[in-house]
Amino acid sequence: MSLRLKTIIGIAIIEGFLLLALIMMSLNVFSSTLDNELVKYGTSTSNIFAATTQDAVIESDLATLESFAETVMKNPGMVYVRILDSEKDILVEMGDDRALSVTFKADRSLEEAKLDGVYDTFSDIREGDFFLGRVEIGIEASELNQVLADTRNKATIIAIIEIILVALFSFVLGTYLTRQILSLKAATERLVNGELGHEVEIKSSDEIGQLGNSFNVMSSKLKDAHKLLDEQKLYLEGVISNILDGIVVFDKEGIIHDANPAIRHIFGYQAEELIGENISIFLKDGLHKMNHQAYMENPIHMERVIKAKRELSAVKKDGSTVFIELSINQMDVASDDVKYVTIINDITRRKRDEIRLNEALEKANLASRAKSDFLATMSHEIRTPMNGIIGTADLLQTTPLDDEQKTYVETICGSGDALLTIINDILDYSKIEAGQLSLENVLFDLDKLVQGVVNLLKTRAVEKNISLSVDIERETLGAYHSDPGRLRQVLLNLVGNAIKFTHDGGVKIIVSQQGEGHLMFVVQDSGIGIPIENQDMVFDSFSQADGSITRKYGGTGLGLAICKKIVHLMGGEIGVHSIIGEGSRFWLSLPLVKQEKQCAPSSQRPIMQNRVNSASTKSLKVLVAEDNDVNKEIVRMYLEKLGHRHALVETGLEALNLVQQETFDLILMDMQMPVMDGVTATQEIRKLSMEAKDIPIVALTANAMQEDRDKCHDAGMDGFIPKPIKLKDLEEVLKAYV
Incomplete structure (x- = not known):
């Protein structure tokens, strides 16, 4: 039903109700008026007639009463007249016989007169309080009822005509009022059909006109928003189409709803082929598919998988295997239909790499x-x-x-x-080069370390008739934490090179403070010098400034390369400044912080832990476990020259048996021997319950790698002497146990 029809019907119904109410009220008023007039007329007529006939009734003058009755009957609408005496006997009656034959009953209203069409009323004839008689009259009421009925019919006709006219005028008014609404409706339909931006013609400034204006604004904004949405959609489609990673959208049942073109390059499927398929189409075998289905059906598992990257093997359209990395995210959608978006990256090449x-x-x-x-x-x-x-x-x-x-x-x-x-x-x-060089971090005395380097090399300087001096700033003296062995190795190499390439003058070691927590070491010589163009390569492996230097002075070209790598491992820097014919200045800067605790004097720091409490003049009894005859003979002669007794065995097993039979002050143990090696023999000796388990054991081996030292230490050995052994090295070790 149209708005116009609703308006017409609504107005007609309202008008009908109002008109009906008005007619009903008018008819009621008219009926009441007629009723009142009739009652008034009947009452006044009967009263006058009663007053007129009073004397005639008293006198029982029937002729006069009949004369009066005839006169009354001549009044309009009179049906009958009846005069009764005090005994209510009829004195005179005149009029319609049918009406006179009906038992008299007074009517109170016109409505009661409708039964017989006669309005019956009476008036008593009295003299004071004495009842003399009664006058009864009947007045024609059917004509009044007919008038009332005619009036009602005419009012109904007028009401119908008025309703029709109102409906007609309402139709005209509704058409006028709904014209712009229909225009808005048509415009809305065009908007729904995609004609965004369509506007309606505004013909008024009333509410409908304002509504039309708002519609035009809305249409324009919708057009702009749709244009922006189209642009964004095209942009996103372009981005998604050009993303090399595959994108698949699927629901909680695993059904694929969308995919980007990159899927074809990964799996060989066109995006359209995948719509409606299950995501398990990419899985390689039944086990993978079962696991996938279990994940899909378990919300807890899905929650764990979401946003977590997974790597797995998948199957392409042609059946070949592809390695993929995927991540799953739940899409933020307004509906209850849960969607997941999967980002798939082909990592086959990476996996193969x-x-x-x-x-x-x-x-x-x-x-x-x-x-x-x-x-x-x-x-x-x-x-x-x-x-x-x-x-x-x-x-x-x-x-x-x-x-x-x-x-x-x-x-x-x-x-x-x-x-x-x-x-x-x-x-x-x-x-x-193998990254196997480890650094120690122990407390050492800087002055003693530098002086030790000088003591080791001063003989070579004296032989070349050059000076070797040290200049250490007082502020730098003290104890430091680092690897003293590697620092000594670097200084020995730098000072040794300086002595080797210096023929006149001398070599000087300078130690100074360089800012907070750094020390600067400088080895300065007056030697042959290094050309500027070659100074950068002196720290390269197997390189020297001049090929003739190797022929003249010897060397592998590894020394400075090792120094550079050690210094870098210690967190420092190393460099050189040199002038041909004037000498060189090698420097190294190390992060060293002075410690409050001072190092103990060297006499209080033995080479290894002393487990033997002996007099300083005691001759030691040493067990030597060595399978090589030459090495065994060398050690034997060393011990004899140093005044120590000895026992010689060739296997670790012999050493184990002998320590259980005799008492020894020290064991020199080779690592590689037949039957039982030195490491195993040491472990077995340490398990003994007798005093033999506490005998100091020193490794005597040609295995000089760090892991060999670690094996010896872990087995329970107290010291380590690498071969070839020198008499003074062995003497220093034995002094610790005398």
Whole structure:
């Protein structure tokens, strides 16, 4: 039903109700008026007639009464007249016989007169309080009822005509009023059909006109918003279409609702092919699909999977395998229909690269282990015969020699030391390259460390007739925490090089404070110098400033490279400044903070823990476990020269048995021996319940790698002497137990 029809019907109903009420009220008023007039007329007529006939009734003058009755009957509407005496006997009656034949009953209103069409009324004839008689009259009422009925019919006709006219005028008014509303309706339909921005013509400034204006504003804004939405949609579609990662939208049942074009490059499916398929189409086998279905059906599992990246193998359209990385996020949608968006990244190439990288890494690790094993083996194999060479030469120096023999022996010792230095450099460099070089962090005395370097090298300086001096700032004296062994190694290398390349003048070691928490070490010489263009390469591996230097002075070119790597491991910097013909200035800066606690004097810091309480003059009884005859003979002669007793065995098992039979002050234990090696023998000795378990054990081995030292320490050994062994090194160790 249209608004116009509703308006017409509404107005007609309202008008009908109002008109009906008005007519009813008018008819009631008219009926009441007629009723009143009729009652008034009947009452006045009967009263006058009663007063007129009073005397005639008293006198019973029937002729006069009949005359009066005839006169009354001549009045309009009179139906009958009846005069009664005091006994209510009829004196005179005149009029309609039918009306006279009906028993008299007075009517109180016109409504009661409708039954017989006669309005019956009476008036008593009285003289004071005496009842003399009664006058009864009947007045025609049907005409009044007919008038009332005619009036009602005419009013009804007028009401119907008025309702029709009102409906007609309402139709015209409704058409006028709903014209713009219909225009708004048509415009709204066009808006719904996609004609965004369509506007209606405003013909008035009333509420409907204002509504139309608001509609136009809304339409314009909708057009702008839709345009912006289209632009954003195109932008997002462009972005999603160009994203290399696959995007899949699916519901809680796993049914795919959307996918981007990148899916084709990953799985080989067109996006349209996937719509309506289950996400498990990408899973490789039944087990994967079962696990996936379990996740989909368990909200707790899904909550755990959401936003977490997972890597798994999937299957492409052609059945081949692809490695993917995916992450799932729950979409924020207004409806209760839960959606998930999955970002899929093809990591097949990365996985293959990882596999190749892992294989290469494994090969590199194998190569590194092989290299380490080779270096350890070569170190052991080289140090074993070198122990015989250097040890024999060391012993020769203790015998009476003429000048020529002494020269030969010194040459052998010098060459042996040079070869040993090269071997140690190669081992250190290999450990640094493999990342296996570890640093200690112990308390040491700076002055004693520097003086120790000078004491070790002063003989070489004296031999070249050059000076070797030290300048240490007073503020730097004290104890520091670091790796004193590696710092000593760097200083020995720098000072040793300075002495090697200096022929006149001297070498000076300078130690100074460099800001808070840093020390500067400078080794300054007056040697041959280094060209500016070559100064950057002196710290490179296997490099020297000039190839002729190697031929003239020797060396591997590893020393400074090792120094640089050690200094960097210690958190410092190293560099050089040099002028040809004037000398060089090597410097290194290290983060060293002075400690409040001072180091104990050297006499209070033995080389290793002393477990034997002996007099300083006591001759030790030493057990030597060594399978190599040459090495065993060298150690035997060393011990005899130092005045110590000894017992020699060739296996760790023999050493284990002998310590349970005899008492020894010290054991020198080789690591590699037949039947039972030195590490195992040490572990078994430490398990003994007798005093033998507390015998100090010192490793005597050609295995000089750090892991070898760690094995010895973990097995329970107290010290470590790498081969080749020198007499003075062994003497220093034995002094700790005398």
